[in-house]
Amino acid sequence: MRIIVHLKYKNQEGTILQLVKTFFEEGDLIVKGSRNIIKSNFLGTIKVNIKFFQKPGLIKAIIYSFFRDTKAKRSFDYANYLLKHNINTPFPIAFVEERSIFGFLANSFYFCDQIDYDFTMRELIHNPLFPERNIIIEQFTEFTFKMHEARINFLDHSPGNTLILNKGNGKYDFFLIDLNRMKFEDLSLEKRMDNFKKMWLSKQMIKVVAQKYAILSNQSEEKIHAILLLKSRQFKRKITIKKYLKKRIGK
Missing domain, CATH: 3.30.200 (Phosphorylase Kinase; domain 1)
Structure with a gap:
């Protein structure tokens, strides 16, 4: 041992x-x-x-x-x-x-x-009326940007792997879990946006993320939005096709 x-x-x-x-x-x-x-x-x-x-x-x-x-x-x-x-x-x-x-x-x-957290990104994504939703998404984007700046490509960056602690007064802390799949590398803008794809963001959430990430990175909001929207759509299409094929094969 x-x-x-x-x-x-x-x-x-x-x-x-x-x-x-x-x-x-x-x-x-x-x-x-x-x-x-x-x-x-x-x-x-x-x-x-x-x-x-x-x-x-x-x-x-x-x-x-x-x-x-x-x-x-x-x-x-x-x-x-x-x-x-x-x-x-x-x-x-x-x-x-x-x-x-x-x-x-x-x-x-x-x-x-043990982290006594209040909720995960999953609850936020499935509930458009979640309290302070856009504020949390902006702070989550800042958290992810900070991660990218530290050359961290978290390959399992999905809704259930971010725990969120409500600090009050519109402030939130984010904690990454399920850590065993990571790469440490310089991340291009395309790779950074690709890292958001498993979050299963809605169009409105993509807009909020793009606006905040553009401010943080001093890059074009339109460019970020276009890349993020494409990456998200490609991922959702891939998962939808997988589920469809699994159903067909299972019949």
């Missing part, structure tokens, strides 16, 4: 390992997917989230064991990178990797702070 703990929590290493051992018996279930499970539990007096990554198949086990960082390690490393560049994410506590006697990856775990 390999364990890497943030210096802030180094004295909690034994407790972290105990939480790994009792993961399936203890804690409160948050998400249960086909391969990943997220639970909350207490690390001393602090409430934490624990994400379990199930043992991968043989090919992926070889890749993650010898050629590529595991999802748990990437989550930990990327969270540290985000915080270093003042991009909010739940504080990275530790990651744990279980391996076979031959060095192949088995199960792995990622520990981070």
Whole structure:
């Protein structure tokens, strides 16, 4: 077993390992997917989230064991990178990797702070009458611009992966989650707009994003709007076709 703990929590290493051992018996279930499970539990007096990554198949086990960082390690490393560049994410506590006697990856775990958030971008997108909707979209655009300026291309920049905390007086904090798919690169305007496509923005939301991003980047609003609208339409068309084909094949 390999364990890497943030210096802030180094004295909690034994407790972290105990939480790994009792993961399936203890804690409160948050998400249960086909391969990943997220639970909350207490690390001393602090409430934490624990994400379990199930043992991968043989090919992926070889890749993650010898050629590529595991999802748990990437989550930990990327969270540290985000915080270093003042991009909010739940504080990275530790990651744990279980391996076979031959060095192949088995199960792995990622520990981070629990964020008591108010809503996600998903609620905002599905409700045109959401309170202060345009204000939140503008601040989300500023948050994303800041991320782009830090050379972060968050490949899973989708509505459920941004937690939002209402600070009051029209101020909101944004936190990125599900971090294991990122690229760190200089981003052209086209790549920046492409990064918004999974947000499933409406025409009105695209207009708000384009206006704000133009101000922040000193670029043409018309150009930004055109690229963002095209990227969004292409993505929605692709997903619609996928769903249609899946239905047809399933008949």
